[in-house]
Amino acid sequence: MARRYDPDRRRRIIDAAIRVVGERGIAGLSHRSVAAEAGVPLGSTTYHFATLDDLLVAALRQANxxxxQSIKDSPLFAAPAPEPEADPGSGAAAEPGRGAGPGSGAGPATSAALADELSRLLEVWLSGDRTLIELDYDLYLAALRREAVRPIAAEWVDQATALLATHTDPATARALIALIDGICLQVLLTGGTYDRAYAREMFTRLLG
Known part of the structure; x- marks a missing residue:
């Protein structure tokens, strides 16, 4: 009997791996547990992901x-809209800065605007159900003991730094990512309540 073509199976296996880590932690991840969660034969998981490290790499990359994307979707970091073209018959150039604002190509945000937006994003991430962000850090911290996963964790730092560097210098952008990780981990590990005013103040101090 011919094998049924299932182009989404690899993605379903990754999604299942993320759910397994969310429910049981990294220790609960195995080819067998993921196959059962995904509802696929065990051979499918080993076909797409020969080792658990391969599966963790795929899961962490998807979490990253x-x-x-949540940063990119922020108005402050959204891709700038194209400048309106001048009417060839009018002889007038497009008005520079028209519609200027966050994400409109008006240039870097002020330190105050950046601090406010980063504190807002953290509030979104840490408000309500924290299962997803806990899962993200479970996968992120797996890189401490798994050499193969470390480059993927570094990808998140580099990607996020590049986004923030559109509004500040690269060194400060990397420090902001470190502060974001620190605040998130403190809140998650202590079970505390996120303090947006405190986060905004710390971002403001770092931005100078």
Missing amino acids: EGFA
């Missing part, structure tokens, strides 16, 4: 994409 979610984090990075």
Whole structure:
């Protein structure tokens, strides 16, 4: 009997791996547990991901994409809209800075605007159900003991730094990422309440 073509199976296996880590932690991740969660034969997981490290790499990369996308979707970091073209018959050039604002190509945000937006993003991430962000850090911290996963964790830092560097210098952008990680981990590990005013103040101090 011919094998049924299933182009989404690899993605379903990654999604299942993320759910397994969310429910049982990294220790609960195995080809067998993921196959059962995904509802696929065990051979499918080993076909797409020969080792658990391969599976962790794919899961962490997908989690990174979610984090990075939430930054990209922020009005402050959204891709600038194209400048309106001048009417060839009018002889007038497009008005520079028209519609200027966050994400409109008006240039870097002020330190105050950047501090406010980063503190808002943290509030979004840490408000309500924290399962997803806990899962992201579970995968992120797996890189401490798994050599193969470290480059993927570094990808998140580099990608997020590049986004923030559109509004500040690269060194400060990397320090902001370190502060974001520190605040998130403190809140998650202590079970505390996120303090947006405190976060905004710390971002403001770092931005100078």
